[in-house]
Amino acid sequence: MSNWGAWAEYAVAEAASCIPLLDTVRDEDAAAMIVNPLTALAMFDIVKQEGEKAFIMTAGASQLCKLIIGLAKEEGFRPIVTVRRDEQIPLLKELGAAHALNEKAADFEAALREVMKAEQPRIFLDAVTGPLASVIFNVMPKRSRWIVYGRLDAEATVIREPGQLIFQHKRIEGFWLAEWMRQFRDRLGPAVLEAQKRFSDGRWSTDVTAVVPLDEAMARLSDELVKPNGKVFVKP
Structure with a gap:
């Protein structure tokens, strides 16, 4: 596979860099939020x-x-x-x-x-x-x-x-x-909230090609990633 990424059960991050999610945002939209x-x-x-x-x-x-x-x-x-x-x-x-x-x-x-x-x-x-x-x-x-x-x-x-x-x-x-995020720090919070509202009410949605279970990832990812214009998600 030419695509790359990382997998971990846990990750440590600065609290200030984390984005609280509305309960109404789908996991697929949250994964493509930034x-x-x-x-x-x-x-x-x-x-x-x-x-x-x-x-x-x-x-x-x-x-x-x-x-x-x-x-x-x-x-x-x-x-x-x-x-x-x-x-x-x-x-x-x-x-x-x-x-x-x-x-x-x-x-x-x-x-x-x-x-x-x-x-x-x-x-x-x-x-x-x-x-x-x-x-x-x-x-x-x-x-x-x-x-x-x-x-x-x-x-x-x-x-x-x-x-x-x-x-x-x-x-x-x-x-x-x-x-842009460095230059317009004051706009970042409102922009993140606006994006979440749009995903929550259906004005925006993430195109999903496939949601692949983790135990099937090695067998399926190569075929799913070549399909155009959609995101592929790995689900535990």
Whole structure:
């Protein structure tokens, strides 16, 4: 298995680093409480501060993007997402995506240009980088911000037109949740509580591929981990 982790019956931690859980939060949601939920809340706050209703995200079928789509739908924003398979599109549209584009489609770049022209998004939340991100950033309007928070594509990322950084005031920056938590300590507690409330009342939920009993883990984990877009949990 290429995935890694740790197992222990007990762990010692500083009390200040622990998060009290509401009784209404499922174990599956609690196990995925930190990275995706807090990143979703933090990055959607960036979108709101920018002021434009439309924004674009790669890896649109990921758990993180689904959480952001839910936030956007509630507040009348128009997320544009890219995916790798047509069958992912209907669910994302149902969740609240204004546009879902298959990056593997022959007409992807033409469709992307049409959507960019109509929606004028200035925030690009990118988990992929590589050629896909280069295409998207190149066709975005003036004063756009490319915010990189992952690198799913190992291929080199090329800036098609560096002059856009000068004459169109485009920007490239990174987002790292650990840095956000250090910088905005006063927001951490309210964000954790907000995430728990959303999981408790059903506005958010964790996509679960499988819950594997511990005594079956060695036999089943490899097969379960290759399935897309869901979490795999090991249960004692």
